[in-house]
Amino acid sequence: MSTTGLWLCIELPQLPLEALALPSNEAAPEAAPLVVYAQHGSRRWVIAGRHPRIGNGEALGSVQARFPDVRAVPRDIAAETAALQAVGCLAYGLSDRIVLSNETPRGLFDRPFQAVNIDIAPSLKLFGGLAGLLDRARSLLGTLPYTTRLAVAPTLEGAAVAVRAGLTPLADAGALRSRLAELPLEFLRWPLAAQDLLLNSGHVHLGDVLRHDAASLAARLGREFPAALARLLGSAPDPRPWFTPPPRYRRKLDLDVEIDDWQALLFPLRRLFDEFEAYLRARQVAATQLALTLSRRRTENEAFVLRTTTPTQDAGVFLRLLRERWNARPPSAPASELRLRADQFVALQSPQTQLFDDGHSDGEAWNSLADRIRARLGDGALWRPGLAADHRPEFAWSRDGERCSERPLPPRPPWLLRRPQPWIPRVPLAAAPERISSGWWDEAPIARDYYRAKGADGEGLWVYQDRRDGRWYLQGLWQ
Amino acid sequence: MSSRPLPESLLQRTDLWVGSRLAAVAAESTGHAALDRLLPGGGWPLGALSEVLVPRPGVGEMQLILPLLARLSQAGRRVAFVAPPLIPYAPALLAAGVDLDLCWVAEPASAVDCVWAIEQMLRCPGIGAVAGWLASADERVQRRLQLAAEDNGSGGGAIGLLIRPPQARRQPSVAALRLAITASADGPIVEVLKARGGRVGQTARLAA
Structure with a gap:
């Protein structure tokens, strides 16, 4: 059984360093060495850094001995995961079938493997073939502050191996099998126990392992091993949970x-x-x-x-x-x-x-x-004057309230004072007042008689007398 | 006392302005017929700044501008109050015919923000008029606002109304129209202090 998928693997080899917002990331890596280290127990080793003379997997102690001014930062797995997810979101621009690989170091002095795997088979036609899709992928990744390496292979694991080995795109299962067979076992990132067992028994390349039949591999390396090999080479399906962006x-x-x-x-x-x-x-x-x-x-x-x-x-x-x-x-x-x-x-x-x-x-x-x-x-600070269903003038409006009214309103002044001000009537007020009594059900009941009055210069005032204490207040202006 | 009428052939020339007439300015009626007769174009100039000097709130400025805001909002254009001194009372706005869906109030905390808000609104396509209360506005600010009103993308330009204290009367103004309001027992009196393309010094009384 063979699968017809085609996977693009985008590895982020410097993610532990690049996920941290360190200002000296780019400029002059030789001046003051900057490394990110992983830790297990008391052992610390370098997993990312740009200094040409500091290798990944080197013990931090030996680096510090050679470079006393080295700045060593512990890895921040949460930041790396967040950055990987962000790249995963961006990868939706290529396909919606995405699997994130966030593999921790297999043991002491090993590196993590962090990559975004994209099943590009359904999208090839959209981008006009593999070359067009890779162009699009590179331009998308160009907007990111991350170092990336790309590889293409018919299986997810195959693409991951190809990216680590730096292989050119592998179009079909036959090419995958023949190119992978030439690779040293270290590129496969098998569990260290299995890898050591094979290396110690004279297996150098993957081809040496492929000569054995599944039953003997299962007997020596565990039942899982032949199945993993079949998934790698595309002779067995490799179902994975797709990455979906979190809901929040x-x-x-x-x-x-x-x-x-x-x-x-x-x-x-x-x-x-x-x-x-x-x-x-x-x-x-x-x-x-x-x-x-x-x-x-x-x-x-x-x-x-x-x-x-x-x-x-x-x-x-x-x-x-x-x-x-x-x-x-x-x-x-x-x-x-x-x-x-x-x-x-x-x-x-x-x-x-x-x-x-x-x-x-x-x-x-x-x-x-x-x-x-x-x-x-x-x-x-920005709102629309609206209406509110209340007879009390100060509550008959609201910010962003109702914009039309079902009942006709009695005449109201265009200016309302923020709060009524005490007012002294100078001349007796003509015309019958508008009596408003309302709000007995809550904290601010009113009983008022409203009049139109004239100010000193003849301007129109909207005043009321509080019927409970007889005092006068100014609440609005008519003009 | 009347001078001899000009020959008809001269009157028909478009490059000749006759002092006794009002220039043809693109304008929007104020909604007050007595005032419209005094103003070039018969109303608020479009794509320009107009100043209204008021001694204190409530002397007639709302009565003066509400018909304009009502008509513009009914025509589907937005209108805005920026930094009004009191609460524009929604029931009265509605009764005056203002479409509350298109009527906005901005309350900036500082004079700088106030000018900024007026300018941004005047530049926004679809705005009809912005009434802004500004205590002080130097010439530079006025020119900025004038340019914003002219620039307004939605054809014809926006109407910028600056409501200012009477002290502003002594300052030079770039506004195309300048009115002063005083209250009176029979209704607010509007005096034309400056009208580009029109005559100044005349007064109109708004209905009480």
Whole structure:
């Protein structure tokens, strides 16, 4: 039985280093060596670093002896997993059949293997063949700050081996078998016990192992071994759980240093926002809200909630809102940790492009302006006057309330005072008052007689006498 | 006392402006007939800034601008109050004919934000008019707002209304129209202080 899949394996060999937001990542790797190490018990060994004379798997102690100024950072598995998932989201641009490999070191001095595996067989036609798809993959990955290595093979495990060995694309099971047979066993990342057993018994290449039949391999290496070999070579199916983006978005980024200047914060944030956009696109949803929390030494938190009226997939919208808000009110303290959170999403509506659609695009323009105004002035600073079903004048309106009324309203002044002011009547008031008694059911009952009065210059005033204590108040202006 | 009428051939020339007439300016009726007669184009100039000087809230500025806001919002264009000194009372807005769906209020905390909000709104396509309460607005600010009103993408331009204290009367103004309101027992009196392409010094009384 042979499978007809084709897998693209994207390995992230420097992920332990690149997942940490270390500023000196790129510049001058020789100046001050920077390495990330894994630890088991008291043993520490290097698993990522850019210094040309420090190899992966080297004991940290020997590195420190040779380079006294080395900066050694422990690996942050949570950060690596989050970064791997972000790449997985981006890979949705190629196919929706994605498997993440996040293999820990098999033993002391071994490296982890972290890769995004994509079943590209269903997408080949869309991208005009393998070459077109690989072009697309490289341009997608070019937007990421990660080192990547690519390989293509008919099986998931085969592609993983090919990427470690640096093989050119393997189109079919025959090519896979013949090229893999030439490879030293170390590329296969088999369990160390099995690998050592085979090496010690004179097997150097995979071809040496393939000469044996399944029964003898099972007898010596366990029942699992021939099955794994069959999956590797494509003679047995290799079902895996597909990676799906989590239903809620959480992303945390630890900064190496505290950043005071909010302009400087925008650089790491842009990366996180881009990841968020890839997440939205992978799920084919849009967001209206994104919460950003800045923390300092994990204690002082400052939260910023960015809202858009129109659901969007464009992280640039949120970045512009944030910039608008920080322009007006910068963050109050330096930040050493960034966290993004989004919980609510809406299904994406494909944009309707219409020939005569002016009103709609005006609405879009207004919505985006309203978002920017709220971002800069505060959420409560932009609203629509609305009505509320209450007879008490101060409760008959509300922010963003009802916009039309079923019952006709008596005449009301266009200006309402924020709170009624004491007022002294100078001349007797003509005309019958409008009597309003209401609110006996809650905390603010009223019993008032409302009059139209004239001010000193003849302007129209809306005044009332409180029937409970006889005092006069001014509540509105007519003009 | 009347001068000899000009020959008809001269009157028909479009490049000749006759001082006793109002220039043809694109404008939107104020909704007050007596006032419209005094204004070039017969109303608020489109794509321009107009200033209304008021000594204090409630002397007639709402009566002056509500007909405009009602008509624009009924035509599907947005209208906005920026930094109003009191609460624009929704029941009265509705009664005046304002479509509450398209009527917005912004409450900026500072003068800088206030100018920013007015400018951004004036630039937004689909906006009809923005009424902004600004205590001080130097010439630079006024030019910014004037440009924003002109630039407005949605054809014809937006109407910018700056409601300012009477002290502003002494400052130079780039506004195309400048009115001052005083209260009176028989209704607010509107004086035309400046009208590009029109005559100044005349007054109109809004119905009480």
